[in-house]
Amino acid sequence: MVVVMSPEATDEDIARVVERVESVGGEAFVSKGVVRTIIGLVGDIESFHHLNLRTLRGVADVHRISDPYKLVSRQHHPDRSTVWVGRPGQQVPIGPDTVTFIAGPCAVESAQQTLEAAQMARSAGATILRGGAYKPRTSPYAFQGLGVAGLEILADVREATGLPVVTEVVDVRDVAVVAEYADMLQIGTRNAANFGLLQAVGEAGKPVLLKRGMTATIEEWLMAAEYIAQRGNLDVVLCERGIRTFEPATRNTLDISAVPVVQAASHLPVIVDPSHAAGRKDLVVPLSRAAIAVGADGVIVDVHPKPEVALCDGPQALEGAELRELAQAMRRFPELVGRQPARAPEPVV
Template identity: 50%
Template sequence: MIISMRKNAARAEIDSVIQRIEDFGYKIHTIEGEERVVIGAIGVGDTSACLEALEAMNCVEKAVRISAPYKFVSREFKPGRTTITVGGNVHVGNSEFVVMAGPCSVESEKQILESAELAAKGGAKILRGGAFKPRTSPYDFQGMEEEGLKLLAKAREHTGLAIVTEVMSDNDVSLVASYADVMQVGARNMQNFALLKALGKCGKPVLLKRGLSSTIKELLMSAEYIVAHGNNDVMLCERGIRTFETATRNTCDIVACAVLRELTHLPVILDPSHATGKRSLVPALSRAGVAIGADGLIVEIHPNPQKAISDGAQSLEPAQWLDMMKSLQPYIELWKAERMSTVAV
């Protein structure tokens, strides 16, 4: 249910409505604007009695059911866009197009520091890098774990870039959160519900990647787990899905970026590196991401991709990365102009 309070409702009136909703056994989620408070109520069973009781309260302007199965992340609950602040000075989902860049894995201090400098030189605001790596083969490099997190933190001190890195287990949430600015959920863990619940309490923004064979609805339901457990700061990432096509690593569902912007208020990020698996295709898909209205990109780059321990084939070389970011600027300027006009309306 969505309960819209009357304009300038008093705190005592808001509290009385919240108490009435809780009396019916529902969980509460509020959005407090300058003039009006909107209350979301989630629970199991028929909402008719609760809705009728709320509509009878003078301080309530309107109380309606949310038809989408994902409640808190739906546009029904919040028609406007969510802006997520990362590292204190980066704002994702507003009028700032945010690029995240870095290597697939943290391999050494020299490699991650060079990657961070390269990312910053190209205009990235957030450094990506894996300290914990979920690999298909148990014999592949699994990451440097906490030592990798320490190196990411050192790269942040060196460049000022915020950090996004993957967390694989609910047991590692506290550890990763002590280093990272953004907690990444990889495609294989999109429906790891114990992890999603723990991320709801971690106090850090989350980048949730779409599963290899998951629908848009399933992605939104996974985001709902995180928000319903207390964390509103979720970014959704389209990184390609598994199809019968073999020409690319995955099949980029580029229209998913537009669909998600219709269905949810959460920011949408495109990952052109995993979607294609080929560095030659990354610039073109990045332009498509800007054009279709994504809020940002997450791109793999490496100082020397030929020597990368993982995902070297899809990582941009330094010159490719800098050229791509330069070529993206006219598209990003058009993107910003469109966003500003939308905000003005």
């Protein structure tokens, strides 16, 4: 930590900062410049937070130097992690050696629609099925999902197709039931700072897919992962899905740079959701290609057998020719970045 004193700060002001730092066992290194004095703090950073140095007379600014996250940081865990999704013997990896393809409908609407979407996904090469039983919607008048009935459909479709299932949990009271049915719990962009929910999925015993808050900095996103990790769950996969900017041509702006930035800062895997970022299906294929090329550990997209009757986000769901084009990219691009498409191991016979 570095404390910057204002030009008017007196020697007494400086002494008070030093005294406070030393009162919690820290060391303070004073550098007096012509205009300003800066004080470098050495010691246990957590203890410094409670000193409220910014409120002391003569203090102009306090710069934090160290990362605020620990468990998810790459600093003490240099090797990048792989998270395994699915039942023993049928697990799919998400990590640095593979590119994992996750696909499925935005919302579970019926058994038939979900099964058809899962078959489309599997045919295109996806090895994990996505699908929402609980839908967070901006309008209270919009379709809110089938709830437990939707979870049951997902479980049935998993039986039929062999694909592990990732599905969103939006309410802390639903964590137990969702964890019972799903192979991976998704935290959506609107719940990226719902700390109680983050803690609950940290204790639920299943891997977590943590979407970036549409307005979260990368540091805040990693702190959300830290909330989960702090409860004992390090099986967290991060998902970049676009941030809110002034540009109206896309629903959000896919922050593709976030992938290598996160990979440098954290050992957790990071995947990309081009469907929700763009909100336009014509951008899904080029953005998926870009995601693989930039080094993402996976891609998650919306598919739907009949986008024109979808109850949620139909305009971004792939089908037909575009899905075939995506399938081809998912097969051909990983090799260029030294990876393999992630496959489910054959079931043990």
